[in-house]
Amino acid sequence: MSSVSRFQPLPTVDAPQITLWVNDEPITARAGWTLAAALLANGITTTRHTAIDQQPRGPFCMMGVCFECRVTVDDIPNVQSCMTPVRDGMRVTLPRGPRVLS
Numbered sequence: 546m547s548s549v550s551r552f553q554p555l556p557t558v559d560a561p562q563i564t565l566w567v568n569d570e571p572i573t574a575r576a577g578w579t580l581a582a583a584l585l586a587n588g589i590t591t592t593r594h595t596a597i598d599q600q601p602r603g604p605f606c607m608m609g610v611c612f613e614c615r616v617t618v619d620d621i622p623n624v625q626s627c628m629t630p631v632r633d634g635m636r637v638t639l640p641r642g643p644r645v646l647s
């Protein structure tokens with residue numbers, strides 16, 4: 546299966562460009578995008594791996610239903626990236642494996 550994202554930003558979008566950090570790497574997005582849209586537009590299709598067998602998961606429904614898009618944002622785990630607007634300087638970690646209870 547191809548991992549090339551079919552999500553592309555609209556060429557007419559004229560919102561300010563911002564930078565956020567994903568696993569300590571910078572990516573760019575436009576203000577007003579959701580985090581899931583920003584990840585997909587930057588070719589990041591896997592947002593987490595399952596706890597037991599490390600299977601990749603990524604945004605599926607883009608409307609807050611499937612919970613496959615969960616990431617860690619500014620040290621807050623299990624944030625639905627499809628429901629979260631991007632913010633300049635946002636720090637995102639793509640979780641891998643079982644969660645640590647705190």
Ligand code: FES
Pocket residue numbers: 581603604605606607608609610611612613614615625626627628
């Ligand atoms: S993509 Fe389904 S909840 Fe975010």
